[in-house]
Amino acid sequence: MPYYINPPPQSPVARIVATIVAVFAVAGAFMIGVFALAVVAAVGLIAGVAIWLRVAWIKRHLSKRNVDEDTPAPTSQVLEAEYTVISEHEDQE
Numbered sequence: 346m347p348y349y350i351n352p353p354p355q356s357p358v359a360r361i362v363a364t365i366v367a368v369f370a371v372a373g374a375f376m377i378g379v380f381a382l383a384v385v386a387a388v389g390l391i392a393g394v395a396i397w398l399r400v401a402w403i404k405r406h407l408s409k410r411n412v413d414e415d416t417p418a419p420t421s422q423v424l425e426a427e428y429t430v431i432s433e434h435e436d437q438e
Contacts, residue, residue: 354360 354363
């Protein structure tokens, strides 16, 4: 025989009331879960749109400047110089 913390009600009225309370409890938990899922989905959607807009803005900004990924920016400068090694020493001894 199973042991219950609270045994099921014996009277039919108490069983109906317990069933109604259980149905409302399950429905309430389901609604809270749906609401939480909707909030998480909305936050994810807003974050995704924000990231997409930021990437689109950066692409448009870079295309206006005519900057490719392989070529350096037009404002960069390359310095060329000659050098002579004065001393060589190794730290690995």
